[in-house]
Amino acid sequence: MNEQGGSPYAIPRISLGMKPYIFIPLLGVIIYSLWENDAVENVTAPVDVVPPIEHSASLETMVGHCAECHGETGADSSGEEPYLAGQNIDYLVFAMRTYTMGIRHHADMEAAISGITLKDVKQLAAYYASQDLAWQGDGVGVEAFPEFSATDDPLVGGERLARSQCASCHGLPVQAGVPKLNGLAFEYLLGAMSEYQRQQRSHVIMGEAVSGLSIYQLEQLSFYYANQPPERADELPARAAEAPERVTSCNGCHGDDGNSRKKSVPSLAGQDRDYFIRAMQGYQQGERKSEKMARAVASLSEPEITALADYYAGLPHQPVRVRQFKKPKKLAKACNTCHGYNGHSQNPSRPAISGQVEGYIVNALRQYQHGERDNNAMRKITQTLSQLELLAIADFYANQD
Ligand code: HEC
Ligand code: HEC
Ligand code: HEC
Ligand code: HEC
Structure with missing residues (x-):
């Protein structure tokens, strides 16, 4: 789907090496077009909840800071951090804001994002969304569960x-x-x-x-x-x-x-x-x-x-409804209705999950399952998943390119 070398979205690639005056007007357009987007509106808290920092750090400085964990283009992970490169733009804005608003909790992310203005958040989202979707086949797996292979019956x-x-x-x-x-x-x-x-x-x-x-x-x-x-x-x-x-x-x-x-x-x-x-x-x-x-x-x-x-x-036992293991290919049909064909979401406010870091998908699904991450659709769909099905579906999406 999303081939190497071309962003799937209509956003030109932003390189930090570019002369800043080239991309300021461009960014202006992006920011303006994002201002009224759904994902931001879905967050009920008012915009000025994000406390402004004294002076807005430049994109380059911010990205340098994020790179410690997410890599320069948002395509690195040691197993826990999600890939950001090529992720849908509205979703990135929304995801960052969930940490500042106490909707999602993660100490590293709360620290990294604290004091960042909405404008910064949108710049960062535009930057990562414009990077190549270079997620696939990097073998960042779920090391915490060595005994289990997702393909096991x-x-x-x-x-x-x-x-x-x-x-x-x-x-x-x-x-x-x-x-x-x-x-x-x-x-x-x-x-x-x-x-x-x-x-x-x-x-x-x-x-x-x-x-x-x-x-x-x-x-x-x-x-x-x-x-x-x-x-x-x-x-x-x-x-x-x-x-x-x-x-x-x-x-x-x-x-x-x-x-x-x-x-x-x-x-x-x-x-x-x-x-x-x-x-x-x-x-x-x-x-x-x-x-x-x-x-x-x-x-x-x-x-x-x-x-x-x-x-x-003496009564004959006739099981009424036998719970079958839901194979990932079958399960994915339900997920794809929202996340796009094999997880290649084209909906700007829904995350792409194709090729995402396996350990991160597992964590995310468990967070929805336990109510640590709040989203109705995701809570509902994860509620009935066994841990084996959860690992298998994570493995399935992690391996989609
Ligand atoms: C110290 C490491 C660290 C730093 C620095 C860091 N992050 Fe993260 N980031 C993480 C981890 C770990 C997660 C996964 C947290 C979770 O499970 O909620 C994450 C999650 C995210 C997400 C959510 C992605 C998704 O798919 O929902 C976004 C967006 C993000 N980071 C952007 C940034 C940006 C932008 C910066 C720089 C301003 C940054 N991060 C700095 C470690 C870091
Ligand atoms: C040495 C005999 C023995 C072995 C070996 C054994 N069980 Fe049991 N199992 C029992 C007995 C006796 C009970 C009834 C215990 C009670 O009264 O709570 C029981 C109860 C159970 C129950 C509860 C059934 C119910 O209707 O509530 C389950 C489930 C179960 N065993 C699964 C297993 C599994 C799985 C294994 C293998 C990992 C296993 N058992 C190994 C003897 C055994
Ligand atoms: C309000 C619902 C309810 C009613 C009424 C009820 N049960 Fe139960 N029964 C349960 C539940 C729930 C369990 C499982 C409890 C547990 O985990 O120990 C259970 C467990 C049992 C078990 C243990 C089975 C096993 O495999 O370990 C037996 C035996 C049993 N019930 C018999 C009866 C009988 C006989 C009656 C009528 C007199 C009855 N129950 C009425 C809900 C009920
Ligand atoms: C009804 C729509 C819908 C369905 C069906 C659905 N999702 Fe989601 N999913 C979402 C939305 C919306 C989000 C973003 C939610 C948030 O705010 O955390 C999301 C988030 C996720 C995330 C977190 C992504 C990230 O980057 O943090 C994963 C992983 C995920 N879904 C996997 C699945 C899987 C696997 C299935 C099928 C078992 C599935 N989803 C079914 C709508 C859906």
């Missing part, structure tokens, strides 16, 4: 782990007292494992089983088990003749047939009866903490619990 990694570390207990058929994991919701499985890891749910064996695993491995395992077929109906214990009375109070959350439609509520259909009984006692005695379940078990007697356990154990 999580089901393959998950199967490898499950076979070597979990199958002795969780392989079907399970021993009495061990839960069946196949077909449980991805979110529930991941949540349960994280709880063992943080000892919010205490169980010596499970605590040990997951203690050394990274979030990526926990996700691989969750994708794996969520996508495995549960036991067939004819492999289950004989079904109870009729449903116990108390089951009506469970249906709203766990589903009429014990197949949950909710991500954070486990299916009970086909679950091991001894495990079921122990789980219920855990909720009753407060060893296993869940407000919803504490209320649900409060008035149940021992025989009622046993009847429920026997009933659910």
